[in-house]
Amino acid sequence: MxxxxxxxxxxxxxxxxxxxxxxxxxxxxxxxxxxxxxxxxxxxxxxxxxxxxxxxxxxxxxxxxxxxxxxxxxxxxxxxxxxxxxxxxxxxxxxxxxxxxxxxxxxxxxxxxxxxxxxxxxxxxxxxxxxxxxxxxxxxxxxxxxxxxxxxxxxxxxxxxxxxxxxxxxxxxxxxxxxxxxxxxGGFSVEIDGRRAYLLQTAEKGIAWLRLVADGRAGHGSQVNHENAVTELAAAVARIGRHPWPLQLTPTVRTLLSGVADLTGTRFEPEDPDSVARLVAALGPAARFVGATVRNTSNPTQLGAGYKANVIPGRAEATVDARFLPGHEDEARATLAALAGEHVRIEDIHRDIALEVPFEGDLVDAMVAALQGEDPGAAVLPYSLSGxxxxxxxxxxxxxxxxxxxxxxxxxxxxxxxxxxxxxxxxxxxxxxxxxxxxxxxxxx
The missing domain is CATH 3.40.630.10 (Zn peptidases)
Structure with a gap:
């Protein structure tokens, strides 16, 4: 040379x-x-x-x-x-x-x-x-x-x-x-009971950014007013923000939690909230994502009303970030409408679909093989993204x-x-x- x-x-x-x-x-x-x-x-x-x-x-x-x-x-x-x-x-x-x-x-x-x-x-x-x-x-x-x-x-x-x-x-x-x-x-690692596992994203929740609008009767702040837009809006926001959405496990989440149960040697009871919570917690920091995918969610994020302390406004608004599970949009929308009540209407700011795709096929096999080629013996599980x-x-x-x-x-x-x-x-x-x-x-x- x-x-x-x-x-x-x-x-x-x-x-x-x-x-x-x-x-x-x-x-x-x-x-x-x-x-x-x-x-x-x-x-x-x-x-x-x-x-x-x-x-x-x-x-x-x-x-x-x-x-x-x-x-x-x-x-x-x-x-x-x-x-x-x-x-x-x-x-x-x-x-x-x-x-x-x-x-x-x-x-x-x-x-x-x-x-x-x-x-x-x-x-x-x-x-x-x-x-x-x-x-x-x-x-x-x-x-x-x-x-x-x-x-x-x-x-x-x-x-x-x-x-x-x-x-x-x-x-x-x-x-x-x-x-x-x-x-x-997707494709990032977590540690489950001392073993490294990679979470491959095969689903994501749908998005509904919503505006809540209450129209009332404007007036002097010193007067009795039973058509106060702020009162109606505040009640609706509280109901939506505190609503206990029921546990609903999609196929992706069921497969993930079943895999976590296998890695931890514990039982998986899909209908038992405590069992689900234990398996979600076993995912460590990733529990933030996964814990929000076992049910629909609705979080109030903004409020706006009025322009002076002694003036009751004729309109009040709030925004809500709602995320719905694949296949559950219609029931989530109906629930939100009921929670908002008859005096608060809901307007769309932005809506988009939920996704769920199979954890199988040539591409999935190739992704799993690529991960295990660099980290032999690691587990690879599907999961759903909350965003x-x-x-x-x-x-x-x-x-x-x-x-x-x-x-x-x-x-x-x-x-x-x-x-x-x-x-x-x-x-x-x-x-x-x-x-x-x-x-x-x-x-x-």
Whole structure:
């Protein structure tokens, strides 16, 4: 071997790049306030465009409104006859109040093996893993097993109006031939009775963001008023917020809890709330997600009425974030209407479907194999997400979506609690693990 050859630098790999890419993305403020007042995703989308173009790919940028930008690129697969896979992330993040954080939420700071910042778990970690793997494959001239549509969407945190929903409705050709998709909030590890298990997302609750409106009789604050809009609204809000929704286990949740029972050597009694609660608690930090998927939920989130202390307003409003289980939307809506009462009407702010897909098939087998290829002996179980993802929009095209952002996590890290929370952070080793798993998956699925 010549001296010149010996000095050749080692090829750059996805594991080498993923942490730096994630830091770069965290340093781009793409906060989505839901009212059009944020910075938008354009800067993050331009970063993605540059990252993909640099390795010879030809991505497209789709700006659906000023500053609201999406990036899509199609990777040809080894077998073009097979149905395509959509590999997607979102570039927006929920806002962060700097005063509440230990670090600047947009500094991308690394501390003791953890990357801190808004989006570190939701979901610029997965965005970085996707970019790192795709860049390595492009540099090496490797193709995925089948066509892969890589999409980085805008506006996921406000329902996808300027992101996945817009592209699905206006540019369905971008997803031609795609039948399956993978994205966020699945494939992460938990520890169950001393054994590591990965939760693969196969379901997600439906969304109903609702406005409660009470109309009454305006008047002087000193007078008797039996048509007080604030009184009617407050009573409705209290009934909805305190309603004890009944236990209802979907097939996904039943399969998950049965698996947890097997790992812990305990009995699973699906009709017994105490049995369900014990098995949910065995999931550690992930119990935040799973505990909200054993029933419908309804949380009042905003209140608004009046303009002066001595004036009874003629109108009062509140918002409610209701999440319904797959197959239970109609009964949930009927229950909410009854709880609101005859003097309070309900208006839709945003609605979207619930999803539940099988924990079986070639793609599921490939995801399980990719995880166990990097973590032999680990269990893989399905679970339902209490929130929602852009897979809801893709489902309008008949695309079956899974949550699979693979991360091997320390058992004491409150991963679920950091979604939309303060001090969001992800271990750098988890990112490196994730790119190894994704690389395996794209080569085999």
């Amino acid at each position: 010549s001296a010149t050859t010996a000095r050749q630098p080692a090829p750059v790999t996805a594991e080498d790049e993923v942490v730096g890419i994630c830091q770069d993305l965290l340093r781009i403020d793409s906060s989505n306030y839901g009212d059009g007042s944020g910075p938008g995703e354009r800067a993050a989308a331009e970063y993605v465009m540059a990252s993909l173009t640099e390795v010879g790919l030809d991505p497209e940028l789709h700006e659906t409104a000023p500053g609201r930008a999406n990036v899509v690129v199609r990777l040809p697969g080894d077998d073009p006859r097979r149905d395509a896979l959509v590999l997607h992330g979102h570039l927006d993040v929920v806002p962060a109040e700097s005063a509440d954080w230990q670090v600047d939420p947009f500094a991308g700071e690394e501390r003791e093996g953890l990357l801190w910042g808004r989006g570190a778990v939701d979901m610029k970690d997965m965005d970085a893993m996707i970019l790192a793997v795709v860049r390595q494959m492009a540099r090496e001239g490797r193709r995925p097993a089948r066509d892969v549509v890589v999409a980085m969407f805008a506006d996921e945190e406000a329902g996808g109006t300027f992101g996945a929903r817009w592209l699905v409705d206006n540019r369905p050709d971008l997803f031609e031939g795609a039948t399956e998709a993978i994205s966020e909030v 929602g993802t852009d897979n809801k929009s893709l489902a309008r095209l008949g695309i079956t979506g899974y949550g699979f952002a693979p991360l091997r996590l320390p058992p004491d890290l409150d991963f679920a609690g950091m979604f939309h929370g303060v001090d969001e952070r992800v271990p750098t080793e988890s990112l490196r693990f994730g790119v190894r798993v994704l690389d395996r998956l794209l080569g085999t699925c």
